[in-house]
Amino acid sequence: MLNQLSRTGHATFARRPYICQECLRRLQSRHIRSIASPAPAWIRPLSTASDDRTPPKEDAPFRKALKDAAKKKRLENRGKAQSSDNPSGSSEFKSEKWELTVGIEIHAELNTARKLFSSAATSVNDTPNTHVALFDAAFPGSQPHFQRETLIPALRAALALNCEIQHRSSFDRKHYFYQDQPAGYQITQYYEPFARDGHITLYPHDFPGGVSPEGGPVTIGIKQVQMEQDTAKTIQQPPSTHLLDFNRVSHPLIEIITLPQIHNPVVAAACVRKIQAILKAVDAVTAGMEMGGLRADVNVSVRRRDSADSSQQSHSYHGVTGLGQRTEIKNLPSIKAVEDAIIAERDRQIDLLERGGIVDGETRGFTQGSKTTRRLRGKEGEIDYRYMPDPDIAPVVVGKDLVQHLKSSMPLLSDDVIEMLVDPKRYGLTAKDAGTLVVLDDGDRLDYYLEVVEILRRIFSEDFAALSRVGKMAGNWVLMELGALFKTTQWSADRVSPSELASLIAHVLRKQITGRTAKLLLAQKFDGDARPVDQIIVDEDLLLRPLSRDEYLAMAQQLLEEKSDVVRDIVEKGKHQKVKWFVGQMMARGAEGTVEPGTAEEVLRLLLQLPPMEEQRQQMKK
Amino acid sequence: MSLSTLAKECIANQSKYTSLNAFISLADRASILSRVAKVPPSRNHGPDRLSGQLIAVKDNICTSDLPTTAGSGILKNFTSPYDATVVKQLRDAGAVIAGKTNLDEFGMGSHSVHSFFGPVKNTNARGEELSAGGSSGGSAVAVATGQCTAALGTDTGGSVRLPAAYTGVVGFKPSYGLVSRWGVIAYANSLDTVGVLAKSVAQMRRVFDALNFHDPQDPTSLLPSTRRRLGRPVTQRPLRIGIPLDYNISSLDPTVRKTWMHALKALQQKGHTLHTVNLPATRHALSAYYILAPAEASSNLAKYDGVRYGSRAEGPDGTPDSVLFAKTRGRGFGDEVQRRILLGAFSLSAQAMDNYFIQAQKIRRLVQRDFDGVFSARNPLLTSASSEAEGHREGAGVDVLVCPTAPTPAPELAKVKNQDPVDAYMNDVFTVPASLAGLPAVSVPVKMRETQGSGAGIGMQVIGQFGDDGLVLDVGEELMGEG
Amino acid sequence: MSAIRQKMLRVRNPADLDQLLAKPTWSVESLLPSKSAASESPKISTQQLHHLLRLSALPAPENAEAEQKMLDTLSAQLHFVGEIQQVDTSGVTPLRAIRDETAAAEVEQTITLDTLKDALAKEQVVGKHYKRIQRKIDHVDAKDVEDWDVLGSAERKAGRFFVVESEMPQE
Incomplete structure (x- = not known):
């Protein structure tokens, strides 16, 4: 498999150090030999096998000392909070009496x-x-x-x-x-x-x-x-x-x-x-x-x-x-x-x-x-x-029709709005976010949010999975992302129009752009870029492509060659949990959202000649 | 007599009678004469019936071209930034404001002796100094001595009628809410009424007609819809005259009692019928008045602190040892005003409120009920039914009441100057009930043949049901022999 | 409550009139605190007096004599007016002011939708999904009441402000 790695595939990782394939093979063969033998100790579940997890016996009093110190600090802090609340005695005692x-x-x-x-x-x-x-x-x-x-x-x-x-x-x-x-x-x-x-x-x-x-x-x-x-x-x-x-x-x-x-x-x-x-x-x-x-x-x-x-x-x-x-x-x-x-x-x-x-x-x-x-x-x-x-002021007599009119034309009050916003079947926001949204900008932010959601619902009208996420996502973008941009500016619904924001969110939902890209796009629109989101994505080639298998292999290969010591840990010392570390590294190196952890792990295991995750699990069960 | 001649006569009288201290400020003579001279001679009818006439205004009514002092040290240098509605109405009717007349400070008093500018003097034919009555004493004396053709006063508990009675002129208090109070310095809002003083009822009517309009600036001004329900188009003659026996008090001066009987008999001779009536709440009206008026006054006078207008005491307005504004107010208010403010504060205080203030308001309702129980006309403020519909009830009440205005003729000035403050309250016993009920009342000087020529006459009061201002003035005219 | 009509006595003869008015019906002097009945007058303490003076922003009396005079006057006044407390007014509605108390007047004075239609017309609805009412902030023309020399009658001022000098502790 390694030999099939083409030079062109390597091109992207040209800067990475070259791994000696011979050495790798030697390591792998030792590894495979180890696996072939009946379950050695180091294959047992990590919790008992991992040496470096359980504290050494000699350190027990120290650890206990650490725990005790932490507990004492917690109590002190609570005590301080209480005393700023209540100088003489705990607040619980006082409120009892x-x-x-x-x-x-x-x-x-x-x-x-x-x-x-x-x-x-x-x-x-x-x-x-x-x-x-x-x-x-x-x-x-x-x-x-x-x-x-x-x-x-x-x-x-x-x-x-x-x-x-x-x-x-x-x-x-x-x-x-x-x-x-x-x-x-x-x-x-x-x-x-x-x-x-x-x-x-x-x-x-x-x-x-x-x-x-x-x-x-x-x-x-x-x-x-x-x-x-x-x-x-x-x-x-x-x-x-x-x-x-x-x-x-x-x-x-x-x-x-x-x-x-x-x-x-x-x-x-x-x-x-x-x-x-x-x-x-x-x-x-x-x-x-x-x-x-x-x-x-x-x-x-x-x-x-x-x-x-x-x-x-x-x-x-x-x-x-x-x-x-x-x-x-x-x-x-x-x-x-x-x-x-x-x-x-x-x-x-x-x-x-x-x-x-x-x-x-x-x-x-x-x-x-x-x-x-x-x-x-x-x-x-x-x-x-x-x-x-006051003898000069006549009594005020209020007509029933006036009261009735004002009652019936009353705007939605916050409790009803919040109920609607936190309802998981409708918008699914947290109570905190709902509460914030209701009061921000005299309700203009909420109006904007509702419009964004409505547009998204139209876009994803057939996609139930996406529909269920639309409320929360929009909430995050309207409150957090836009919120950060508007920190020192007065709110305006025209700065980034609801349809533009909806378009942005739709792209993210469809995994067409990464979250990081979307944030940058938002900032760009906020700063005045008049082009529609669609156009900017095309102009600047921001569309995500998922990685091909070859690209996975190339990236994995590169990584393994760089971190030969970790490879040794895995293959020679059997620290299989470090495969996860490699997965993390691959995700970090790839453009956000492009590296699927499952695929990454599968490829790595292949290259390291480890059994696939499923098989390893089954073996452990025995 | 031409208007210019009349005006010159008034001005001459103003100089002649300066010592009576009827005026606090006088309008510039030259401008008066030039304004009068401009009036076209043929103006006898029509809206400008006051054309060229000199009318004095009590100094608690705001004018922007002459100071408005309310007879008080705290406003001694104050010129109002605006004119009262009644002043505008007089001017619009062609009248010329003669000047601002002297009064008891802020309208509080029955003899016009409590003024920062010195007391008003009233003299009889023998030259004796008498009380001019209060608080519109300046206006009454100005009219009585020909310093103007008519004058405006304010009547809260009798302050137009009492001075009219003491000086022998006509003093009219209209139904409450007919004449605007916008620009009238408040003493007691629910009782203050702008009134008119003149030598004849006819002259009185001319002035009243110029003022009897709804003013949206005054929130207590009666609505046009209410006004349409007032009065009766035709009152059946002969009239039924009521004699309120509760006005026959033990301290009623014999001359006053004689004049009362004389007036009643005169009306009877004209064909009207006389009927005794009982108004038992009269005995409590005076006490109720002296709770309500000082209470409202203590509230209305709280605005005088020297900050936005008025005379201010030197130094800080408040220190940790003194009460904020107390120095300015103690300096600026006269004794009688301070006495009434204290009494008022007491009546409104938490412990006293129910027993004094609210009780007094209930007595006020009883006084109103008493009157409604004797008049044949129903009270238009309490029922929408027009009096016409009550025609079948005629015979069950009286049309007007006739009684003295004051228990005695004008007392000597020397006696009242040192009078116990509370003793002075008693002068208002006959005028206060009509004030509490807001009824129209006029005081006309009635001379008995025996005393004719030797005196100004004794004030007799005609009181009518609410809104019956016209009828009240009619009977007043008859009493004076005018009608 | 309708007024109860009295039975009235018609006086036909002038002589009857003389007789009728010969006997007084009551004495207004009875309201005055007589010298002997001075002890019946409501007692006002020095503390109460000073409290009332403070409430009225009037200065404390300059000396004991002046204070006694104030106490006596207030006591006499209260005696004069106090007699109304004996009157039974149960069920009586206080008369606060002279105004039209008829049902028709109340209807005319009622503030209805029509009364406020101009003000309500000055509002707009904002928002597409979350509809809210907002009063349109237009320029208000109040020249007719605002156009006068507000500071012109003040003895003391500082620029466009009125001034109060007070060393009292602030709230």
Whole structure:
């Protein structure tokens, strides 16, 4: 067989060293003689025969020492994680004894053209004090003009949170003095909010890692959603100067108040994340937390599970009874801050109570990165808001037809979309990827992905094997590959059109190009190559040919000649597992995807004059 | 008399009566005269019925060409960037704004003595200094002394009717929501009503007609559809006049009681019938008012902090030891205003809310019900049925109520200046109920033959069902002998 | 709730009128805290007073005398208005403001699909497979309410900003 190796076949491997065929033959004959003899020890299953696998007896204590050290390190790390979580005692012990209760209040800026009580325009970063109506600046004699259009995003948000829209609602004044509150009161809905009694359900896919801390879905009640005014923007000029811009005054906000039914900081964080996603999905808000368009306040209390001391647990909030005294932590600017602040406050309260202290009902703040919350307002600064129905504003009456229309034209919400995306019969994505896809680029990425899949399904309409892979593959290309390219650029569905990406993926699926080639092609298209993928492949001759048998033999031969020591290991010392190493080498040397491992091994065994894999296996069984 | 002559007379009176302190700021004389001179002489009918007339405006109504101070130190240098709707409407009807009249600070007071710019003075024929009534005392005195042909005031608990009664002029408070409040500095939003003071009901009507329109800028302005349901096209004559016995209080001055009886008898002689009525909630109306008005006031005055407008105290606005804005507000607000803000804050505070504020709103509903129980016309705000349909019920109620405007004639100024703050509240006992129910009410000076010539007359009040402004003015005219 | 019509007394003779009005029906002075009944006035503590002053952003009284005066006034005021607490108002709906409370007015004021049709028309549907609603971000013309000298009445300003000097701890 070796003699049949033509010189031309060798040409590709001309740079490889020449193997002395005579030496090879001599080695092989020794090998074959060994095989002919009844099963020598070295042919037995590798696990017992391989010397270098089992540790030498003398090394046993060392190995044990290594294992022990590794275990200790693991425990230490867990301990550290726990202590950053909980300075005095393990978190498991604490949660056995104490139950945490959290309620969340979210303020979100609505996506509207005009303000809530004046027809001045909403804005984000315009020249200061250029979008201010007389009423926004609380000039004497000015009166509120309720802008009814602001109800549209508010109603959508409330409907997406499963609330009951109230037929009648009204506005109240909440009084307090602060430099960002020009009228000395904020107009809000304290007594009669426009939406009540909703809920939000967190599914495993809403949690990091796709695991719900409570085992299954968690449903959190929403007490109400109310509309209210935003305040002025303040720019601090230390030490004590505040510059005020009233553009933001009376920008419509909704406040979403959950029931105190959250018992885990991770659930709280997921709840905020999901509410934000829902608000964006129904176009109710423009900016998320990172842009300052959404802010969260949390109410935290703890109580002993065994209710040994029920005197401390007689508080009731929003109808939920038997709770401990709560504190409020205001203006948390990120989802991580929500989680960290709750953990810090929970621990502070537990420590305080365990030392015999009492939790004061107060308002606290939290800075990202710190370990504790700090007090903002104490008892003497307690504010009585003196809520008074605003006598100038007529009650808001919402028609059933409007509610019905908004309900029926609601976009698909993330839970339904994710369910569809993770369904193995439909798209088969992981929960994590589905979750990412839903929020990326306000849903534009998802729309693009769905189009790519649709095109691929048309291309492979008869090929069931390919069809089953299309969802996942497209997911990888849209999220990972394109994702990497768009890292610093704003998303555009036109940069690489869905049909072009589909074409690329189809080529890979058909093994016409290697994965590596496809990635390069994608980058090329991203950088502006206007030629269709098909054309580029032809122009640059990127089509994969599978290797011919001769090419396999030539490559194998080359390899064996190079690595004569390994060959000796196999043939003389019987280390047959090293054939696999040769297979790996062949795959590495060949263009990606061109070397089939099965064929490679078969050829190698042939050249090494080893029995084919099947036969060797059967022999071992005996 | 030509318009120019009239105008010159007004201006002359303004100089003559400067010491009465009726005005805080006066329009430039030259410009007034030139504007009046431009009015074509034949304008007696048509939309410009106020052409060339000098009309004074209470200084809590915004004008952009004259300062608007609300009688307060905190706005002493303030010029509004815009005009109130009523000011625009007067100008559109051809009127000339004579100036801004003095008042109790932010409308809080019954004698126009709580003003940063000094008290308003009212003198009788003997030269004695009397109270001008409040809070629209400046407007009333300006009209009474011929410094203008009519004046705008605001009536929250009687602030147009009481000064009218004390100065012997006509003071009209329309039904709530008919005249726009856009540009009227709020004291108590649910009670504030722009009113008119004039020497005759006819003059009053001319001004009111220029203002009685829906204004989309004012969210409490009655809708056109509601307005169409108001009033009655024809009221059956003779009228049924109601005598509210609950207004016969023990401290009613004998002269006032006599005038009341005189007025009722005069109406009877004209053919109308008299009927006693009971309005038991009247006894609680005053207390309810002094909970509701200061509460709304404490809210409305929270905007005065000196940041965007107004006088600001020197130094920082807040320190760790002082409350933010307290220095500016303490400096800028007078004592009576601060007293009412405190009372208001109390009524709205969490512990007091139900017992005071909400209870007062319930009393307010009872007052409204009382009135609805005596008027033959149904309240158009509570029922869509037109009063015509209720024709068959006629005979079951009265058309209007006639009663005194105030328990006493104008008291001496010296006495009220040092009065206990709470004592002053009692002057409003007859005016407050109509305010709480938002009903139209006019005060007209009624002279008894015996006292004719020796006094300005005693103010008698006519109160009608909501929307019956026309009828109320008709009866007012009859009482004055005009009709 | 419909008003209950009273039985009304027709007064036919002027003499009857004299008699009717001869006897007063009640005394408004009864609302005042009489000197002897001063102890019945609701008591306001110094703490409560200072709390109310803080809530109202008004300065604390300058001396004990001024404080006592404030306490007395507030107490008298509360006595004056407090009598309404004796009135039975069960089942009575509070009257918050004078406005059209008829069913017809409510229908007119209801915000319906038609009311908001212009605003809804300014939205578009984006996406081919994953359809979403997006409000079109057009330029908003609010000149009629925005075009005035916003900073013109302020005693203090810094460029285009209003200014507040406050050494208080920030939230």
